Structure formats: C-alpha cells, structure tokens
Amino acid sequence: MKGGKGIWKERILTMAAILILAGTGMTWLGNITVPGMQTLREPENSARKAVGEALVQDSPESQTFLAMDTVISMEIYGDHKEEAVKKSVDQINSLEALWSVTREGSQVYELNHHQGSPVKVSKETAELISFALEMERETEGALNPALYPIVKAWGFTTREYQIPDKQKLQRLLEHTDFQKLQIEEGTVTLPEQMEIDFGAIAKGYTGDLVVETMKKYGITSGIVNLGGNVALIGNAPDGKPWRTGIRSPYGEGTIGVLEAGDCHIITSGGYERYFTGEDGTVYWHILNPETGCPADSGIISATIVGTEGKRCDALSTAVFVMGLEKAEAYWRTHEGIEMILVTEDNQIYLTEGLDGRFALNEMSQGIPVHVIKK
Ligand code: AMP
Ligand code: MG
Numbered sequence: 001m002k003g004g005k006g007i008w009k010e011r012i013l014t015m016a017a018i019l020i021l022a023g024t025g026m027t028w029l030g031n032i033t034v035p036g037m038q039t040l041r042e043p044e045n046s047a048r049k050a051v052g053e054a055l056v057q058d059s060p061e062s063q064t065f066l067a068m069d070t071v072i073s074m075e076i077y078g079d080h081k082e083e084a085v086k087k088s089v090d091q092i093n094s095l096e097a098l099w100s101v102t103r104e105g106s107q108v109y110e111l112n113h114h115q116g117s118p119v120k121v122s123k124e125t126a127e128l129i130s131f132a133l134e135m136e137r138e139t140e141g142a143l144n145p146a147l148y149p150i151v152k153a154w155g156f157t158t159r160e161y162q163i164p165d166k167q168k169l170q171r172l173l174e175h176t177d178f179q180k181l182q183i184e185e186g187t188v189t190l191p192e193q194m195e196i197d198f199g200a201i202a203k204g205y206t207g208d209l210v211v212e213t214m215k216k217y218g219i220t221s222g223i224v225n226l227g228g229n230v231a232l233i234g235n236a237p238d239g240k241p242w243r244t245g246i247r248s249p250y251g252e253g254t255i256g257v258l259e260a261g262d263c264h265i266i267t268s269g270g271y272e273r274y275f276t277g278e279d280g281t282v283y284w285h286i287l288n289p290e291t292g293c294p295a296d297s298g299i300i301s302a303t304i305v306g307t308e309g310k311r312c313d314a315l316s317t318a319v320f321v322m323g324l325e326k327a328e329a330y331w332r333t334h335e336g337i338e339m340i341l342v343t344e345d346n347q348i349y350l351t352e353g354l355d356g357r358f359a360l361n362e363m364s365q366g367i368p369v370h371v372i373k374k
Helices: 005-023 081-099 107-112 123-138 145-153 166-173 202-216 309-322 324-333
Strands: 037-040 048-051 054-057 061-067 070-077 182-184 187-189 221-226 229-233 242-247 254-260 263-269 274-276 282-284 299-306 337-343 348-351 358-360 369-372
Touching: 061 081, 070 081, 081 107, 081 123, 081 202, 081 221, 123 182, 123 187, 123 202, 123 309, 145 166, 202 221, 202 229, 202 263, 202 309, 229 242, 229 309, 242 263, 242 299, 254 263, 254 299, 263 309, 299 309, 299 324, 309 324, 309 337, 324 337, 324 348
Parallel strands: 348 369
Antiparallel strands: 037 242, 048 054, 061 070, 070 221, 182 187, 221 229, 229 263, 242 254, 254 358, 263 299, 274 282, 299 337, 337 348
C-alpha cells in the first residue's frame, strides 16, 4: 500500500471530483456506488496466504480515479502490486491522451481536424484503427467508429441532448464509410468530413494493454474495472473464480452474478447514456449505423465475455446493434466469446459456455433464461 500525505490528498481530491461529477447528474457507465459491473467478493474470498501454520491477509493495492470519461478502479494482489498499479495508471492516462475525442492535441482529435491530409500516429493508435477496420468488416458495419458527427448531432458528447432531423442525419450518414479511412505504415488519412471516435472499443483495448502490463509485473490476481468494463486477471486470490455482478438494464444494481477468471466481461446497455425526448421516447447512445438513430434491435443489454478486451468491447456494441438473431449467428461462426443478452421482452439469452456459471440474483428470479447452443 502506498503511504504519505500526498497520496491521501490525491485520493481525497479524486473522490471529491467523483462526487461533484455525480452530483451534477453526469452519467457514468452505471454510477459510482453501483458501477456498470461490480466484482463481488464474499468475506471468505479475501486473499489469504498460508505461511507455515499462520494465515496472513494479503491486502490488495487499490486505486480509484477518473479517466476516459469514467471512474476506473483497480484491486491488485501480488508481490509487485504497487509498481504494477502505478505503471497501469500512467498507462491509462497516456492512452487517454492519445484517444480522447474531445481533448485538443490527442491523436483522434488531430485526425478529426486533418481530414484529407495524412497524420502520423503511434503504434497503439495504428493498432486500434486496424483492429476497428477489421471489426467493422466482421460485424458487417454494426460497429462503426465513423459515426462521431452523428453522436455529436444527438448531443451525446456534450450532454446537450436533441433529436436531429432526418435530412441532417441523411447528410451526415454520407461521410460514415469507415473503410474509406486509409492507414499505411503508421500514417492515417481520413476522408474529408469523416470524424471518428473509439468510444466503443478504446476501453476494452486499454484493458488488454493494462493486463499485459500487470502480467509483466508478475501479477496473477486482480480486477481492473474501466467504468463497468471489467478485466479479470487470474482467479480471486483464494483460487476461486471472481464473482462479477452483471449490471441490470432495468435500473440500479445487478441482474445476476457470473463466475469467471482470466477474462474480460464487457457490457453495452442503453442505460449508460440516454435522454428522454419531448415525445416521451428514450434515446440512447448506441446508434444504428444504417439510420443514425439509436439502435432498436430488441436487445437492451449485451455482455460479452472473452480473453481479448478489445474484441469484447467491439462486440458488446455491435451485438446491441445487430439484435438477437444476428448475434447468435455471429457467435456460432466465431470462436472464443460468450454472451449474455437481455431483450426488451424481458428474456435472458446465455451462450452455452456460460451455462452453470451465471446465476440470477433474487430480484431477477422470474426472468426466463434460454441457453443458446452451437
Ligand atoms: P459502448 O458503451 O462500448 O457500447 O460504446 C458506445 C459508444 O460508442 C457511444 O457513446 C458512441 O460514442 C460510440 N458509438 C455509438 N454507436 C456506435 C456504433 N454502432 N459503432 C461504434 N461506435 C458507436
Ligand atoms: Mg463497446
């Protein structure tokens, strides 16, 4: 555990900032007390190391801070946990400085302000863009990072919400063919009027890079929660799988608990950011790239579990857009991911790899659960 007055001052300032933001009504992916996903542990699950006859409590190195427009928390066990956490916090801040869509000087900001002329980007940014191009193709356009002008038109960036008119949406949709972006040896050129944002995949990819860093420090047990996107390193310190609460799309709290380790658990839901229009309709931040309007696929929450955070994040958004039928078809033809889908008619669909590992909590007991088989 880190010590010294400076650290406490830093923590108090972070917590104060979190409370002030929460007080202004800004929406987190979930909220501060019940984040998008909460990794739950029972008291007997706490870390214990047998040393001779005695049991010694191995307290985690914990950190909570604001970055990437959300609350990030870590709980890390192991011999080099302090250095690993410090390095990971620095890494997250550096990645945010590269990928923030609103921060002047970030590489994404530079790209959005240099359409038509080439911009040299870092290795991480080039990898993120290449991966996004691959996932746009693989999801047949359900994931599309070139929707930024439309995300802005709805006010999801500034939280000054409005319903754009159909003509405006049609006009903006003309510049969203993400495959027209050119990338060659670390140099990226965006077509004129295209603007990109990696809100749908950057936190998942950050999770991958942080887990890589943690593993370099020999960390074999820990949780990194990036605003509800959970990266689990190994199992809990007692060797049992982590128990992660999956955020309920119906309100605060969780819908059930998933037992898993060494994986990423990433959920997309309409509840993360939305507004109610004057017409009484709820408009959320995940858009259908074909219409430019909030996705209306019948899925109200999509959780993806897998070993690659960037893939889970890309797919959580894409599956929310695709709907149940296409999501099932995708799952049947692609290895290495599992899904928990909640539909607007209040059914839960679970892919068979999670069967027996996901349990509804008491409040959700009446909801029918269907297992999707290969
Ligand atoms: P997530 O919470 O991972 O599902 O990401 C949602 C965010 O990605 C939104 O806040 C938008 O900034 C952006 N976005 C919305 N719709 C899409 C889409 N169909 N493809 C890619 N990014 C999107
Ligand atoms: Mg996503």
